[in-house]
Amino acid sequence: MARKIRVLVGKPGLDGHDRGAKVVAAALRDAGMEVIYTGLHQTPEQVVEAAMQEDVDVVALSILSGAHMTLFPDVLELMQQRGIGDRLLTGGGIIPAEDMDTLKRSGVGRLFGPGSSTQDIVHYIREWFAEKYGRDALGPLPAAPARLTAAFEEDHAPKPARAATRPEPAKPRAKVASSSSEANGRRRVKRATAPARTASQAKRAAGSPRAAKPKRAAATKRGAKRRAQAPARPSAKRATRGR
Numbered sequence: 541m542a543r544k545i546r547v548l549v550g551k552p553g554l555d556g557h558d559r560g561a562k563v564v565a566a567a568l569r570d571a572g573m574e575v576i577y578t579g580l581h582q583t584p585e586q587v588v589e590a591a592m593q594e595d596v597d598v599v600a601l602s603i604l605s606g607a608h609m610t611l612f613p614d615v616l617e618l619m620q621q622r623g624i625g626d627r628l629l630t631g632g633g634i635i636p637a638e639d640m641d642t643l644k645r646s647g648v649g650r651l652f653g654p655g656s657s658t659q660d661i662v663h664y665i666r667e668w669f670a671e672k673y674g675r676d677a678l679g680p681l682p683a684a685p686a687r688l689t690a691a692f693e694e695d696h697a698p699k700p701a702r703a704a705t706r707p708e709p710a711k712p713r714a715k716v717a718s719s720s721s722e723a724n725g726r727r728r729v730k731r732a733t734a735p736a737r738t739a740s741q742a743k744r745a746a747g748s749p750r751a752a753k754p755k756r757a758a759a760t761k762r763g764a765k766r767r768a769q770a771p772a773r774p775s776a777k778r779a780t781r782g783r
């Protein structure tokens with residue numbers, strides 16, 4: 541008769557990398573297994589004790605600390621001593637290929653390194669279980685993740701293709717920035733229109749005597765014209781010497 545596969549995901553040693561363990565635990569749960577996670581910093585004794593109490597089929601260790609060549613053999617030995625040596629000991633983490641081979645020869649199951657597909661891990665555990673207990677003992681793989689909420693489905697439903705329309709041309713920005721430049725890290729915007737008047741400018745424009753004052757640019761122009769018409773004058777230096 542089919543039943544759920546029971547797995548203990550353990551994090552032995554001083555290793556604080558728990559992301560991989562959590563990702564794998566979630567994938568096994570989504571594949572219909574009963575998963576117990578020990579949490580961080582467990583001793584091999586604690587891991588094996590929990591495995592016995594929970595009567596798991598699989599002990600699955602996550603080790604990224606580099607201590608795999610000590611921790612896997614320790615857990616395996618304790619499992620054999622306590623009478624659960626027939627269960628699968630598997631796992632993953634940062635484990636060089638040659639260490640995986642050595643551990644496999646000593647009785648540890650397949651080990652999975654970074655980038656392993658969680659579906660491969662699920663498949664491996666299910667196949668081990670089916671071989672040990674027969675295919676009838678293997679429950680079906682749950683269907684795709686639970687139905688999403690109606691609101692989510694509506695938001696993500698494929699949209700009907702819209703007729704290709706030309707985007708409206710941007711309106712010319714007559715009055716505002718005509719150009720801009722980056723200077724000294726500050727953005728300067730040059731305005732095409734005159735800036736707002738100050739109080740004195742407004743006074744001048746309203747007929748104050750100072751309004752007659754010619755603009756600097758015009759005065760300079762007139763001065764240049766006068767200079768061009770006037771006869772050449774001796775330079776200031778020569779004039780002084782002549783006296």
Ligand code: B12
Pocket residue numbers: 549554555556557558559560561563564600601602603604605606630631632633634652653654655656657658661
């Ligand atoms: C993220 C990260 C961290 C995070 C951990 C966050 C967390 N909560 O997990 C932080 C910043 C905390 C961290 C700290 C440190 N880190 Co770090 N870290 C990484 C990094 C970049 C990614 C690990 C990760 O999360 N991967 C994503 C998960 C999903 O992948 P995964 O864990 O590998 O799991 C996959 C497989 O390995 C396998 N798997 C894993 N577990 C299990 C379990 C089972 C049952 C099964 C079947 C499969 C399986 O399947 C998973 C899916 O594919 C790796 C480099 C790397 N590219 O792997 C370094 C790395 C693991 N860190 C390393 C080191 C040295 C450290 C520090 C010691 C650095 C320091 N000097 O402080 C500390 C130690 C912290 C501690 N207390 O242990 C080294 C380890 C070297 C080694 N063992 O030889 C690595 C390899 C970086 C490197 N190249 O040097 N780290």
